[in-house]
Amino acid sequence: MPKALSTKARKTKTTTTSASKQDTKLKKKATNTKKCYWEIVADAKEQQERYGKAEKTTEQYKAAMRRNVEWLKEFVQEAGEAEKLWEETQQLLEESTEDCKDKEHTLGSEMPLDFDTALDGAPTEATPQAITLYMYQKCFVENLSPATAWHIVSGWKMVFNNMAGDKYRGRWHEDREQNEWVGNP
Template sequence: MPKTKATRSKSKAATEDSRTLRAKKAALQDEFGKAKKTKENYRGYYDRGLRILKDIVAQRRKQEKQNPGSLTDGIDTNLLEKAFTGKPNKHSVYALELYLTQKCVVEELGQSTADGIHGAMADYWDRLEGGQYNGEYSLDEETGKVTGNPARAPPIVDFVKCIINLASRGQQKLGTMLRLQHLKTCSSLWSGPSYSAPMKKWKA
């Protein structure tokens, strides 16, 4: 016997709330969105970023303990500590700049590392809270609220391009000081501050 309209409507699943739907979307992307090897690589880049940020935070706290009031860069160390965990905050872009600088400038790693870090952090924030931060980055200066993905902030995108340009010129083996000078020259083209400046002053 053919189903009546009323019978067919009863077979439909109830509409779930937005939070549940976002969670299911994220779970589907985790399972089928990227190859297993890519996800493993991204996890490695993310974990290394956490370790570097932990070291930076420890250094800042040590400096502040030894010389109270010596940190005048406007960076909240407690907030910086959380820049890569949970929802992004106003120091997440700054923390990512430091991570890229450590690996690609200080340690003189090149394009593949820059691309890997950038891709891993973009993927992390894209998938966070069911995709809530998947979009163009902006920062509300007054409230400190972040919208969108910090890895897509113009200073980050431009900094990665500078690293790639440097690598393409065959200059990967230059000394750290020369590399820093090149990247600072690139940074002068940004609409925001250089990578060493507090990101609270930058506005998308």
């Protein structure tokens, strides 16, 4: 049987262990201080991505957002083709398009000019509408579960929360002084 360590031996062993832990901490501090600002920011962002959400969850969010962007491009193209077809039909029937111009347009009756790029980069005024229409397509047209909508929203929320510091966090609103949209759509 091994002999029990004397009190003096235990204190010495504890002291050397504590000293080696302190040396390791000092080495870590020394290596961290040698990094420049941008390296630290990049490292922090990498650690946030690595430990913020489960890797599989992040991959699924990115895939859902990629499908959302692809759907938007197809939707805009099809809507543009449908509008051209409508105009051609009106011309063939020799009906005046003035009747259409006189009608009062409601909010959302026309596609916003930046709708095709609403999901590229920073959010715009049309971003919430693009995300909402995609959720409508998935949940009501394709009859997928409400979990699909939550998955889409969570993915975009994650992206906007991590974009440009705190600029796209919180309530979505127009900043009239800066003439831009801020918050999370």
